[in-house]
Amino acid sequence: MGTEFRCNLKMYRVAQGLTQQQLAEIVGVRRETIMRLEKAQYNPSLKLAIDISRAVKAPIEDIFLFDK
C-alpha cells in the first residue's frame, strides 16, 4: 500500500548496551528475528513491538517507523 517500514531498533539496542542475543532472550524470540527486525525485513506483531519497546526503553513509534 506504498507504506515504507523502517526500524531504528539497532540504535536503541546499542544505546542500552544489549547484544542481539540478549535482546532476543529478553523478548523470547530468536537472534535471527532481531536481526531481520533491524534490517526492517520483518514487520513484528504488536506484542513483540511492545516487548521490544519495554526492553530498549524507547517508545514504539520511535523504534518502528512507517513512512507513507
Add this chain to the structure above:
Amino acid sequence: MSKKQIKKLVFIGIGLIILLITGIIYSVLFNEGRFVNKMDLSEYIFSVKDIPMLMIGALIAFYVIYLTIIVFKASMMKKNIRKKYTRKVPPYFGIFGIFGFLGFMGFWTYDKWGIIYPFIFFVFFGLFGLFFEGKLSNTLEDELYQENKRKAEVKAYRTGFVLLFVVIWLVGMGMLSQNIEWCAIFMLISISLIYGLVLFLSSYLLYRYEKEE
C-alpha cells in the same frame, strides 16, 4: 483454563448435584421412586411426572459433555504453549525419501497381478523434506518462524492444488478415456506425487525463508 472458568464449572456442578438431590426427593415422594429405584427401561412408559428427572438427567449429560470439551481444549492449549521448539529430527532422515522409488513397483505389480496400490509409495518422496526439517531441528518457534511456516505451507498447498487442478482437467478432458484402469493409475500416481511434493515443499520453503538473509 482460567480460575474464573474453573469456579464457574464447579458452581454449575454443585448446582446440578443440588438439583439431582431435589429430583431424587421429588421422585421418592411424588413419583413412586421412578429413576431412583431399579427400573426395567425396556418396559418404560412415559409419564408426565417423569419430566423433572428426565430434564435433570439431560442437564447432567450436557454438563458432562461440556466439561469433557473444556478439559480437552485446555489440555490442547497447554500442549501448544509448551511446544516452543521444533522437533528434533536428524537431517539424514531425509534419505528415507528414496522409499519413494518403491512407487515404480506399481508398474510391475500392475503388469503381473493387476494391483495398482504400490503407486501410493510415490508419497514417500515427500520424506526428502526431512533433510530440511532436520536442519531446522530444535529451533525456537517464535513469531517469525510461525509466519514463515504459514507462508511456506500456503505456497506448498497452492502449488499442490494447481497441479491437482491440471490433473483433474486432463482427466476431465477425456485423456485416457479409452481405458478406465489407466485413468485410475494416472490419478493415483499424480495424487501420490502431488502429496509428496506438498510435504517436501512445506519443509524446503520453510528452510529457504528461514535462511534467507
